Amino acid sequence: MHKLYSNKLVIFSLVLPGLLTFLIAILAPIVLSVYYSLTDYSGLGAANFTGLANYAALVQDEVFWRALLNSVLLALGFICIQHPIAVLVAWKLDRLQGKAEGLLRCIYFLPNVISVAVIAYLWKFIYNPNFGLLQKVLELFGYEGSFNALGSGTAIWAVLVVLVWHGFGWGMLIYYTGIKNIDQVVYEAAALDGATSSQTFFRITLPMMKPVIKYNVTLAIISALKQMETVYLLTNGGPGNETQFMATYLYKQASGSYKYGYGNAISVVFIVICLAATVLMNKLFAERKEAV
Amino acid sequence: MVGQEKKGFRISTLLLIVLAVIQLFPLIWLIDFSLVESDQLFTSGILVWPSPFRWVNYTRALFESNFLHYLFNSILINALAVILVVVFATMASFACTRMRWELSGFVSLLLMMGLMIPIHATLLPNYIIFSKIKILDTILALLIPYVAFSLPQGFFLTSSYMDSVPKELEEATVIDGCGVYRTLMIIVLPMMKASIATVSIMTYLNNWNEFVMAMTFLSSPDWKTLPFAVLEFTGQYSSDYAIQFAVMTLSALPAIVIYILLNKNITKGVAMGAVKG
CATH class of the missing domain: 4.10.280 (MYOD Basic-Helix-Loop-Helix Domain, subunit B)
Incomplete structure (x- = not known):
């Protein structure tokens, strides 16, 4: 039997399809990206080797830093606005029981299953200064001008609102299952000891949720870095470059500005930042666990 | 009180x-x-x-756009992606958790790496690769990256589930003279139902709404997916808002129906992905 289980040919045939897709669609493009990032390739014609020129330019590129800042803002939006509400809602939802619990859970998650294309265009219409939902709500409160949320100055906030709104259900659901996994006996014991509901929340639910919170925060940071689709359709990084994210920016460089080499330099740095963030978060959270 | x-x-x-x-x-x-x-x-x-x-x-949205064609494409591509991810992930995780070979740890690591790589960083080089191997504007241009980027998660879920399944049963079948492939098909796959369901749902959620890769790798309407119904229609009927709203509602509908049907499984899937992630 051991012979059968260490048959190299069988093993090879089992992992080959997976490895092959990985090689074609993930590893090869990364290698190619590193190569093109060292050239001045425009997408057409010849690629001349330019060394680290693209990377040197990237460090001084204000738009790149702006994109990184926008990711940080989005991560903060997730962690400081979306998550506290999500934890609270998940906790209340768990208490609710019965039909309302399932129905509300369904409603909160619903925007998540809807295509980003629909969501982005829907919010474009909501933000429309002529007939949008936001404009009408503002008029209801006596506002008389016409407000373009996607205009200069407010655009990034308008984009953040959409992203925080769209992702709310996912974050909530993860907290919700975390809370569901807490043993009811713990709550019963707390109730016997006469704990109020806010005491239960802060002294029992939150501490027991630590691993889930850590996981969710990591996920939020990574997804803030990876953001592209919604922003691409809502503003395409504009007005100016106010709402640029790393992914929209690299795409713009390659497809709109014919700086294919430069776009690839952004790709490479983008990958490095994502890897670094993942490793860093894991380290940070693992160390804390040891310290406690 | x-x-x-x-x-x-x-x-x-x-x-x-x-x-x-x-x-x-x-x-x-x-x-x-x-x-x-x-x-x-x-x-x-x-x-x-x-x-x-x-x-x-709605009737205009349905019949004056490529809605039905794109819906069909979406269903086909996603079904294929789900099947391939499930099969590839189960095969690879069986090899990596059950079988004995020196590189199993390294291959696991490679496959998991994909979890951390941002999809959009591969857009530009993949365009060149796909044009070199002449699969731009074909179904493969979507299928390969969709499978590749859902595989790490699928591999992770199936291999951690396989770790928790006792080995004795399959070992017995192997002794009975069944080969590894047959054991995999007859014994292992049926035992993995729960995690296969999770992998399928996560793969579906990952890919159903994807459009940036489709936008980059496809040029003709042949293989375009549902999100393009919205993208194309808004250009075509730029002042006819009601129809645009109808197209958007229609495009959202299949996902909503699937969600309502699979509500419990999706909740479980997200939870399982989370707890084990």
Whole structure:
């Protein structure tokens, strides 16, 4: 039997399809990206080797830093606005029981299953200064001008609102299952000891949720870095470059500005930042666990 | 004490309801104005009672766009992606968790690496690779990256599940003379039902709404997916808002139906992905 289980040919045939897709669609493009990032390739014609020129330019590129800042803002939006509400809602939802619990859970998650294309265009219409939902709500409160949320100055906030709104259900659901996994006996014991509901929340639910919170925060940071689709359709990084994210920016460089080499330099740095963030978060959270 | 509890309950219920309204209202607004005439968007208040209901917006959206064609593409591509991810992930995780070979740890690591790589960083080089191997504008241009980027998660879920399944049963079948492939098909796959369901759902959620890769790698309508119904229609009927709203509602509908049907499984899937992630 051991012979059968260490048959190299069988093993090879089992992992080959997976490895092959990985090689074609993930590893090869990364290698190619590193190569093109060292050239001045425009997408057409010849690629001349330019060394680290693209990377040197990237460090001084204000738009790149702006994109990184926008990711940080989005991560903060997730962690400081979306998550506290999500934890609270998940906790209340768990208490609710019965039909309302399932129905509300369904409603909160619903925007998540809807295509980003629909969501982005829907919010474009909501933000429309002529007939949008936001404009009408503002008029209801006596506002008389016409407000373009996607205009200069407010655009990034308008984009953040959409992203925080769209992702709310996912974050909530993860907290919700975390809370569901807490043993009811713990709550019963707390109730016997006469704990109020806010005491239960802060002294029992939150501490027991630590691993889930850590996981969710990591996920939020990574997804803030990876953001592209919604922003691409809502503003395409504009007005100016106010709402640029790393992914929209690299795409713009390659497809709109014919700086294919430069776009690839952004790709490479983008990958490095994502890897670094993942490793860093894991380290940070693992160390804390040891310290406690 | 009782009064306080009640008040607390009311405030929290209010919070739940307000949030439900915030999450749902934009969608209600969308559906509402997909059933009226375009002009009414300018003239009426926040919501309007459609009289009469203009279903013609929907029939036009259905038949004057590529909606049905794109819907078919979406279903086909996603079904194939789900099947391939499940099969590849189960095969690879069986090899890496059960069989004995020196590189199993290294291969696991490689496959998991994909979890951390941002999809969009591969857009530019993949365009070149796909054009070199001549698969641009074919179904493969979507299928390969969709499978590749869902595989790490699938591999992770199946291999951690396989770790928790006892080996004795399959070992017995192997001794009985079944080969590894047959054991995999007859014994292992049926035992993995729960994790296969999770992998399928996560793969579906990952890919159903994807459009950036489709936008980059496809040029003709042949293999375009559902999101393009929205993207193309908004250009085509730029001032006919009601029809655009109808197309958007229609495009959202299949995912909503699937969600309602698989609600429990999706909740479980997200949870399983989370707890084990």
